[in-house]
Amino acid sequence: MAKDSSMSPHRHFFVALFLILLYPLHVNAEPAPYPLDRPALTVYLADGQRLVFSLTQLQQMPLASIRLSTPEGLQQQWQGVRLRKLLELIPGAGNGRPLHTTALNHYSVLIPYEDIQRYDPLVAYQLDGRLMSIRDYGPLYLIYPFDDHPELRQQMFYNRSIWQLSEIHVE
């Protein structure tokens, strides 16, 4: 498990994922990584409205998945709800304006509307069938389909693949 001195988010990202795979070994005895009913995602609308979603609520939305393979050659299956689908359920969202996303560690990034249309990223809450703790960069991870679109392998898109997603601000 060699770690690069130059820790790119990309590498950071995949190394983290690798670590995540090992942790489930002693997670079995532990309770849920993130409380299912605790607010996981808060959506702030342009008019000041606030919509809060828990993991349970998100799990009730139509399930989608994206497959990724790490540089080490491991396969990952990310499961969650499509961001586009989520926005459909929110009045006022999906209006073509970019989304401001914020993470639990106070990182933030702008997701252009074209990305949502073209690449259909996934708000993932499950990796290989397991929920993710905050420690493991969960509970929510915005996953782009990197394997399906080679043009996504740039810093710009790695930056947009935000982990510990907690807030979405709609303009």
Next chain:
Amino acid sequence: MSDKPAATAQARNSRLKLIALAVLVIAMTLTVAGSLWLVQKKARQLALPTLHSELWQAYQIHMEMDRLLLAAQDLLKGKMAPDDLVVRVQVLRSLTQPLEGQHLFDFLPESRPAAERTLEHVISLSRQWDEKAQWGDAVAARQVAAQATESLPALQKPMHEVMVATNISLANELDAERQHLYGYFTGLGWALLGLLIGVSLLVLRLVGNYREARGLSHNLIELNQHLEQRVTERTTELAEGQALLKQILDASPSDVVLTDSAGKQVYFVNQRLMQRLSLDKASDFSLNRLFCNAREALHFREALLARHRVDDWEGLLAGEQPYWGVLSGRLLEYRGGPAQLIWSYDISLRKGMEQELLVLATTDALTGLSNRHAFMQRATELLKTAERFDQPCTLLMLDIDHFKQINDSHGHQIGDEVLTALGELLKRELREVDIIGRLGGEEFAALLAQTDQIDAMQVAERLCASVEAMQLLGSSGAPLRVTLSIGLASRHPAEPLEGALGRADTALYKAKSAGRNRVVWATN
């Protein structure tokens, strides 16, 4: 011998050039290969984005530590839910986890143990707190909050030091990478320069080669043209030569034929011979057609093959009419094999002249009888035969009486007429087998073959009578009386002609003395 060292020097020179060229090409290939390998290695590295986020990570930890402290203080004051603290603890843990193993300070010129210790401490605290704080466990949360409020304030400034160190390390790392890339580029630059020089050299060589080749090609073309010209000239010469030869042979007064040694394949027959033998084509010729007699043809061939040359061979040749020809033959080589060259020349004329000459040499012009020389020869032959077969033979010596007087009185013309008449008479009266000759002036001789004395006497007397009976006219037109005196001598065994002649001559003298116009025998 003198240009041998020069040749080896030249050879060595060109070999050196070749070696130099080979070395150049190898060097260039290696350069290109090496450069390509380096380039693709670096390209692969640069294909994926790498961001040096160490500083950001350090900063994030610093900020999260502050937030955790605030959250802990809020929890202890009762202003925050325990689970919210758990969130902060877990977030901190998620930030410190990747830094376990510590590679933030690898590029510091001098080590900062304090920063390393701080980072280690922060990491171990976050680990402890993460293990302790669980969802829904308020007690544990409070405990963690207490610990946090205790230890975190003291770590705030050291954490800033960690950030400073990280920044310096990062800056150095980035510069090291820059230098690395710079090295790459300069190296590549040199390689490319080297390649440029190499390529220029090769191009120069190519140009040189091309020029050389063109020069050679030019030379070759010129040579070719020269050669072709020469060949054309030679061919023309040859053709002219051949045409001339043919002309000469055709114009030759001789017949010329060239065949192979078997006589089967005919290489050349000249026009004259073709016409003479009425040949349709040269291959119709054969030696048998040339000669009248096939046997003679065979002899000629054998002679030619045996002696390899034949000269002045007289033979009867075929033509519209058979004619005499003189032939020459040579054996020679033609087209790699033995061949026969035969000339023949028409000597009918010569032959005719030969005959004439013979006649002239042996006959008396006036009377047509054998002259003295011929008579002697023929008479000697006859005597020999008579001697062999033991046959009688009688010699007559005849002389016109008073011939001088006739000549003086009637002129030489009448004299000649008399001689001619006598000659004719003799030819008439005597037989074919008898040999008659005019020995000189008015002297004649006759050798009667197989004639004994009695018959000879009769013949002689008849001759006398006939001569006397000749009706000749003198110069005045008056009849001219001519008489003959004859001396006879029989052949004696083993007696030469001169002997018999002498005896007959003596007898003739006696006849003259006795009054002419008579026949007298030799006494012995």
